[in-house]
Amino acid sequence: MQMNRRTLIAGAGLGVAGGAFAAASGLVDLHLPGGPSERPLAPRFPQKGEMIVQRIRPPLLETPFEVFDQGVITPNDRHFVRWHYSDIPTSIDVASYRIAIHGAVKAPQSLSLGEILKAGEHIEFAAVNQCAGNGRGLFEPRVAGAQWANGAMSNAKWRGVRLRDVLDKAGVGGDAKFVRFQGLDKPLVDGAPHFAKSIPIDIARRDDTILAFAMNGEALPLLNGFPLRLVVPGWFSTYWVKMLSDIEVLTAEDDNFWMAKAYRMPTVPVKPGDKDFPTAPVTTMGPRSFVTSHVDGSKLGNGEVRGIAMGGDSGVAKVVLTATEVPYGTVAVDKPEVREFLAELDKEEGKYGFRSWRAQVPKLAGPFREQMTLAVCCTNTNRAAQPDRQLWNPSGYARNIVERTLVQG
Amino acid sequence: MRRLFLASLMLLGGCQQADTFGFQNTSITLPDDTTTLPTGPGVEAVTTNCLACHSPAMILTQPRLTRKTWEAEVEKMAKVYKAPIDAAAVPQIVDYLVATNERLAK
Numbered sequence: 001m002q003m004n005r006r007t008l009i010a011g012a013g014l015g016v017a018g019g020a021f022a023a024a025s026g027l028v029d030l031h032l033p034g035g036p037s038e039r040p041l042a043p044r045f046p047q048k049g050e051m052i053v054q055r056i057r058p059p060l061l062e063t064p065f066e067v068f069d070q071g072v073i074t075p076n077d078r079h080f081v082r083w084h085y086s087d088i089p090t091s092i093d094v095a096s097y098r099i100a101i102h103g104a105v106k107a108p109q110s111l112s113l114g115e116i117l118k119a120g121e122h123i124e125f126a127a128v129n130q131c132a133g134n135g136r137g138l139f140e141p142r143v144a145g146a147q148w149a150n151g152a153m154s155n156a157k158w159r160g161v162r163l164r165d166v167l168d169k170a171g172v173g174g175d176a177k178f179v180r181f182q183g184l185d186k187p188l189v190d191g192a193p194h195f196a197k198s199i200p201i202d203i204a205r206r207d208d209t210i211l212a213f214a215m216n217g218e219a220l221p222l223l224n225g226f227p228l229r230l231v232v233p234g235w236f237s238t239y240w241v242k243m244l245s246d247i248e249v250l251t252a253e254d255d256n257f258w259m260a261k262a263y264r265m266p267t268v269p270v271k272p273g274d275k276d277f278p279t280a281p282v283t284t285m286g287p288r289s290f291v292t293s294h295v296d297g298s299k300l301g302n303g304e305v306r307g308i309a310m311g312g313d314s315g316v317a318k319v320v321l322t323a324t325e326v327p328y329g330t331v332a333v334d335k336p337e338v339r340e341f342l343a344e345l346d347k348e349e350g351k352y353g354f355r356s357w358r359a360q361v362p363k364l365a366g367p368f369r370e371q372m373t374l375a376v377c378c379t380n381t382n383r384a385a386q387p388d389r390q391l392w393n394p395s396g397y398a399r400n401i402v403e404r405t406l407v408q409g
Numbered sequence: 410m411r412r413l414f415l416a417s418l419m420l421l422g423g424c425q426q427a428d429t430f431g432f433q434n435t436s437i438t439l440p441d442d443t444t445t446l447p448t449g450p451g452v453e454a455v456t457t458n459c460l461a462c463h464s465p466a467m468i469l470t471q472p473r474l475t476r477k478t479w480e481a482e483v484e485k486m487a488k489v490y491k492a493p494i495d496a497a498a499v500p501q502i503v504d505y506l507v508a509t510n511e512r513l514a515k
Contacts, residue, residue, distance in 0.1 A: 034472055034515040046437035055466045056442035086462060090439060094432040113432055142472030144482060188462055191491040213432070222437050257489065 030149040032137040047221035049077040058083040062151040069292035072354040074154035087186040103249035106171030120165025126350030132236040136396030143396040160210035178250040179204040181241040193257035233352040234313035285312035286400040289378035311380030315351040319343040326371040337366035451505030454498040473514035
């Protein structure tokens, strides 16, 4: 009965936040449309707490959604994990670790961690690290790939040294266009494309593009990129190369597989089965927001609704919560009662970080007041707002639809 | 001892000291994957040709996909990721993937 209502409300292309909760079985139900939807919370991984184990090898570990209700900073041991290949160094010797800088530079370098730390000022800020495929499992029609719910995102205070200070040790040539990054992870099979990502030189030289050596005041967990990872605030985490070992300055656009073929989005609307459409690399994130105090089926209770929001490539300007009464079963209602609330935002911990919000939702007065959907929409400081309908794409990237939670009045 | 040193740094909250940020040699052991694929025609072919690079979960968590999509996935693994898949085993692999996926996903 409840499933029928849920399905009815969800409709095609409408987002249901899908509150996940751990069952006694040690499985979590991610409410992915059509399934399979259950994932184990085991095995445990080193330096990580309880995580949703999407895949053991190479590791794909999703942050359980209830973690997002416990504070805007995701603890390091709950920060999501994503690797492409299973040859990941499991042992790092910090004294012999080197980061190569080469390509279109005046003097190629091989820098120790100590030299990186001394390359310039250390800065710290909060920023959301989000997989381009976060929420892929909620796309309809469904698409192949890692079947994340909405927990392939985490927020941390990153401390590091500016990439431009490190680049300047090598001296960037005037013809530099892009900078390419690689880490120590490798494919198991010879000839497979080594994971590498590139950013334009002006993004590389930004004031807040850093090589991060600390997350929330501690060294990075190895699975999150110890000892050093690139942080590009506002950009999807595919660019935040972990266990960074190689920086190459390029004089032309990068034609490597991970830029030219993978992690690309259509630049025009497409539907399943379409071919030969133009694409561009996934780059910046859009605004997103979530209810964290309630999951589907929760009682509204005292009406205090909490959540988190992110601006994506800018700060959070506002968060609007809409409560709509939900007609039961087959009964049709012309105009269900709809009420909007401007959420109160907590202080900003960092422009690119999560921001917590709260709103007081009274019981509705209409004939179907016993059930309501809570829809939450963030507008960022670039005036971009979350869409009501998700633009579909064949890789399930960049979901940022207005999420909905069904609560009992 | 090192940990104590780090903790005291954090107490001082000193950015001025951050260039001595205490990196420590780190070793981890990743858990083994003890899961297996459900039995069915072709399970040996999939186990032999696919599971060297990734867990069974990569197959078992997929939504309902068409035969064409599964064929494309197998081809991508071979052509792009250079998986040494026995060409003669491909039809068996695809049959297994399609049949298993139909049981698990609506």
